[in-house]
Amino acid sequence: MYEGSVAEPQKLSFDDPVRALNVRLVNGTVNVVGTEEASARLEVSEIDGPPLIVTLKDGTLTVAYEDLPWKGFLKWLDRRGWHRSAVVSLAVPASANVEVGVVSAGAVVSGMRGRTEVRGVTGDTALVGVSGSVSAETVSGNLEAQAVTGDLRFQSVSGNLTVVEGAGSSVRADSVSGDMVIDLDAGGRPTDIRLNSVSGEVAIRLAHPTDTRVEANTTSGSVSTAFDDLRVTGQWGAKKITGTLGAGNGKLKATTVSGSIALLSRPARDNLDELDEKVL
Template structure:
């Protein structure tokens, strides 16, 4: 095993293959970029507080504080230990599995093809052009995912979820009060979306033409649908949207207690034939 103590801005290059990446920091920023190169590169551009410990064990590269464990990460609330910050950038082979833990720091992962797991307390997470399976767990941090084609799992207490140009085969999200906005571009596999919330709002924009069995329920919020083939109804305050779009090969399920639910329609692709019929929303 090789080990380095990084107490000031520094750049390290690793020529041997990296097969796994683990990063854990408190405040600051983590940037992870997948590349076509076989080597890996670490740049620590800003650092305040105790030094970072960089270890290379076999093919696993770890950049972390010694007192910040991966297990029980979301329960790490030592106020004294929050007084530290680092800006860390890593370039690794695109297929490398990535684990990132951030307390108050922002995490950005782009261009990777392997599994990605992010655990955060209050830091926001951004994913761009990630094609491997993704799991993000936060307390209050937000997640923005753009052009993500892998299966996506998101768990949060109050963090918001925003999916833009989603083409993955599956989206699963659970939150207590965070809002959820999911935009599907229709270029991936059949829609498989399951969203669960308590008081946060849910909005899903489906491709045109859409192809899914739809079930959306709210106990006391409002619902709206841009699809004339879906039924909007309910009683005693509870409201729901149900029905089939296209052949119903995919599935969309959205559940919230007091939040509103909106089902929106993407405009037709430029090369798609025009279709007739109303596009006004049905609101209840």
């Protein structure tokens, strides 16, 4: 059991095991790195405004402002509380579950195997090498996921979603005006991709060869595909891309109202290896 406050730059180490992490920050930056140790380390390198409250109880490490609850986090828009900032770095067990909430703050989470949940009002979030399931909800914050292998869920009003070198089998995203760029290679496993947007543009790059059923449609936007086996129908107004790639074990469904949809082909792994050799 630990409870204290941090009002100035400080480093803390925790001997008790950490199974879950909860961080809630306004302005500044939070960095979370997964390690193979059972304990955790915290460094607050910059802080301005009210102190951060730090507690470790029943395996849950919490670093947060006292007046910033996790419940109803996305509605926390009280400008009186914005006169604060902190730069926080944490090293926690990679198996821990992580909850990060940011208001006008950047967040980076890397190397975690447990469940990761992110809530952001206006802050951008980057996920790197995360293998556990991911759930992200933002108002206008962007999410970039690189080399993420777990299932990904994203919901936003105007935030953009970018997935680079994704290897997960499931991506589900909903946005009003945010753009979505998905680069996915699940290593031959069936994938479940479901994307919905009102006015945002959608671009999906699939592995070649790939194995999925495709249904992509837009009410007034444009569509394009790099796959000859897919059909494009509709010339005025609503347009669709439909068809089956490979055995059709996976599913890709993308829907927009006025945004464009593009399906791109990722080069075969053999071609990528040859390209790497030429570059080296």
